[in-house]
Amino acid sequence: MGMQEAGIGDTDHTLMDLADQELVRDPFTSYARIGEPDGPMVRGCMPGVDPMWVATRHDDIRTVMSDPRFTIDATTVPGAPVAHRTEQTWQARGMHADHEKYLRAGIFDADGADHRRLRGLVTAAFSPGRVAALRPRIDAIAAQLLDRLPEHAEDGVVDLVEHFARPLPITVICELIAVPEADRDRWRARSATLTAGTCGDELGDALAGMVDDAHTLIATHTAHPGNDLISDLLDPHRHDRLSTDELVALITNLVVAGHITTVNLIANGTEALLAHPGQLALLREDPALMPYAVDELMRYCGPVVRALPRYATCDTTLGNTPVRAGEAVLPIVSAANRDPAAFTDPGRLDLARTRRGREPHVGFGHGAHRCLGAHLAQEETAAALTALLDRFPDLRLATGPEHLQRGNNPVNWHLKALPVRL
Numbered sequence: 305m306g307m308q309e310a311g312i313g314d315t316d317h318t319l320m321d322l323a324d325q326e327l328v329r330d331p332f333t334s335y336a337r338i339g340e341p342d343g344p345m346v347r348g349c350m351p352g353v354d355p356m357w358v359a360t361r362h363d364d365i366r367t368v369m370s371d372p373r374f375t376i377d378a379t380t381v382p383g384a385p386v387a388h389r390t391e392q393t394w395q396a397r398g399m400h401a402d403h404e405k406y407l408r409a410g411i412f413d414a415d416g417a418d419h420r421r422l423r424g425l426v427t428a429a430f431s432p433g434r435v436a437a438l439r440p441r442i443d444a445i446a447a448q449l450l451d452r453l454p455e456h457a458e459d460g461v462v463d464l465v466e467h468f469a470r471p472l473p474i475t476v477i478c479e480l481i482a483v484p485e486a487d488r489d490r491w492r493a494r495s496a497t498l499t500a501g502t503c504g505d506e507l508g509d510a511l512a513g514m515v516d517d518a519h520t521l522i523a524t525h526t527a528h529p530g531n532d533l534i535s536d537l538l539d540p541h542r543h544d545r546l547s548t549d550e551l552v553a554l555i556t557n558l559v560v561a562g563h564i565t566t567v568n569l570i571a572n573g574t575e576a577l578l579a580h581p582g583q584l585a586l587l588r589e590d591p592a593l594m595p596y597a598v599d600e601l602m603r604y605c606g607p608v609v610r611a612l613p614r615y616a617t618c619d620t621t622l623g624n625t626p627v628r629a630g631e632a633v634l635p636i637v638s639a640a641n642r643d644p645a646a647f648t649d650p651g652r653l654d655l656a657r658t659r660r661g662r663e664p665h666v667g668f669g670h671g672a673h674r675c676l677g678a679h680l681a682q683e684e685t686a687a688a689l690t691a692l693l694d695r696f697p698d699l700r701l702a703t704g705p706e707h708l709q710r711g712n713n714p715v716n717w718h719l720k721a722l723p724v725r726l
Contacts, residue, residue, distance in 0.1 A: 319355055320348040322634075328714050331609045333651070335360050335639035344625040348634060350714075352396030354387040356613055356632040357625065360639035362646035362666065364623045365611075368633050370671030374614040377415040378632075379408075381615050386630045389613040398507040406515060410553035411676070412561075412612060419672060425544060426554070426676065429480070429533050435679040438476070442684055445475050446691040454726060461702040464722040468692065469570040470496070473563035473684055481558060482532035483521060491517060491559055499564045501713030511556075518555040522548065533558075558677075566681045568607030568718040570688045573598070575722055576605045577689070579705045580653050587655055588693060597655040598685045603641045603665035604653045607716050611635040611669055638717065641665045696726045 320338065321327075327334045338346055338360055348358040359365050368374045378386040390413065391404050407413055411422040428434065449468050456467045474492045483491055494517075497510035521534065529535040534555065537546055546554065577584045587593050613632040620627055627633065642650040647663050657663060668675035675681070692699065701708075702723035709720045 318347070320346050320358060322348040322350045322358070323714050325712075328712055329710065331636070331638040331714075331717055332605075332642045335636045336642055338639075341645070342624065345623065345633075350393065350396065353389055353392040354632070356389060356634040357622070357627060358636060359622065359633050360636045360643075361623060362640040362643035365635040365637070365640045365666055366670050368614045368622060368635055369611065369666070369669060369673065373617055373620045374633065375415045375617050376612055376614055376673060377413060377418075378615050380415060381617055381630050383629060386615055387632075389632050389634075394511075396503075398504045400508045400512050403511060403515065405549055406553045406556065409547070409549040410557050412557060412673070415672075421544065422546075422550065422554070423672075423676065425537060425546065426533065426558075430677050430680055432679050435683045438680070439683060439687060441479070442472075442476060442687045443691065445472055446687055450691055450695045457726065460725050461723045462726060464574060464692075464724050465567070465571050465719055466721065469574070469688070469722070470567050472570070472688055473566035473681075474559075476680070476684060477559055477562040480532065480562075481521070481534045481555060482525065482530050483559075484524075487517065495560050495564060498560055499713060499716055499718075501711050501716075514556050514559070515552055518552040519548075521555060522551055561675075562677050562680070564716065565607055565675070565677075566684045568716060569598075569602060569681060569685050571719045571722050572605040572607055572717070573601035573685060573689060574692065574724075575701070575705065575708065575719065576601060576653055577693075578699065578701045578724070583653050583655050584693075588697075591690065593655055593659065594686050594690055595682070596657070596659045598682050598689070599658050599665070600653065600655050601685070602667035602682075603647070603657075603663075605717075606638065606641065606665070606667035607718050608667055609636065609638045609715055609717050611637055611666075612673075635666075637666050637669075641667055698726070700725050 338358065345357045345359055345364070347355045349355045359368055375381065378388040391407055394407065395404070411419065414422055449471055453462055453467055456462050470492070474488065474495065478488045478491060491514070494510040494514045497506060498514070502510070522538065525532070525535045525538055529538065534551075537551060537554075577587065587597055613634050616627045616629050616631050616633070618629050622633060640646070644650050668678040668681070702725050708722065711718045711720055
């Protein structure tokens with residue numbers, strides 16, 4: 305695992321390379337080998353990004369995600385300016401100049417009153433009741449995709465990522481914000497570029513294109529409002545309207561974060577089930593197990609490797625590690641979800657785990673910033689897996705799990721393709 309000597313300000317620590325391919329290939333167990341179980345956190349770095357503490361323990365991550373001593377908004381730390389690690393990361397990846405303002409205006413980077421205001425505007429659209437009402441439409445989209453699945457097979461093999469896992473969630477989120485159908489392939493392609501680990505001009509151009517498309521969508525909905533979330537937020541009679549930058553940030557966040565986690569959860573979950581035939585048999589025998597299965601799949605093979613950095617607002621201690629005001633802590637979600645201090649036999653897929661008693665994972669985050677679309681992701685994944693397993697009772701992997709190719713994005717653990725035989 306890659307390590308390098310610390311730079312200025314980190315002379316007492318060896319820095320771990322957060323882009324190391326071992327961590328990218330297997331973030332669940334590779335991060336777990338870092339340091340001692342009760343020892344201090346280590347420091348990690350990436351090209352172009354200032355060092356951060358790396359939190360891998362379940363309790364530490366729940367603390368950093370919910371304790372007021374830590375903030376997600378770097379600008380709220382008292383004292384000297386704090387290096388904004390998220391902005392640095394996107395700049396290093398190729399984000400165009402002046403697009404930092406959309407990061408600062410987004411719901412993910414806000415805290416306190418700003419975060420409550422932004423989240424409050426859209427929470428109702430993702431409530432359990434609203435999501436449950438979407439289920440018939442989700443089922444219909446899934447059925448349409450499965451109807452066409454055999455047409456895409458070559459020599460009896462079809463890629464479930466390209467022809468099922470990816471189009472289902474992007475269609476749902478585009479319908480929610482009324483992206484014209486003719487534009488959806490472009491939104492999907494740009495979103496895929498942003499989340500595939502791509503860097504350089506391709507990344508910068510994709511983000512800039514999505515920002516331009518968001519401005520166009522706002523103009524369209526302003527001129528021709530409809531029955532959708534964006535038209536509702538643009539209603540001139542609202543007393544709590546968003547600024548243009550905030551709305552652009554919200555749209556891009558909803559499209560990217562609102563579907564990519566679900567794409568990868570459906571794909572990762574399907575692969576895990578097919579690789580664990582005993583667990584798959586349990587699910588086939590007892591369809592009521594599905595909600596628990598989705599929860600366990602998010603813990604066991606969830607796509608979110610790490611959450612956004614948090615910044616200490618004061619000199620404090622996290623676990624056994626002193627953290628100074630302004631220092632960043634990077635929560636490694638995949639490691640926390642395999643923490644033996646929090647989960648019984650964490651390396652085992654057990655679809656009935658949460659049916660027997662709650663073992664709360666942090667795959668959707670924790671605290672005030674817990675994923676806004678968690679209910680939607682869970683409902684879409686349950687619908688997708690239910691429909692897929694019902695339609696194709698003989699579904700099986702077309703290659704061994706060890707031969708499947710995964711992307712190189714250190715943030716999202718995802719399959720490039722999932723070849724199966726129907």
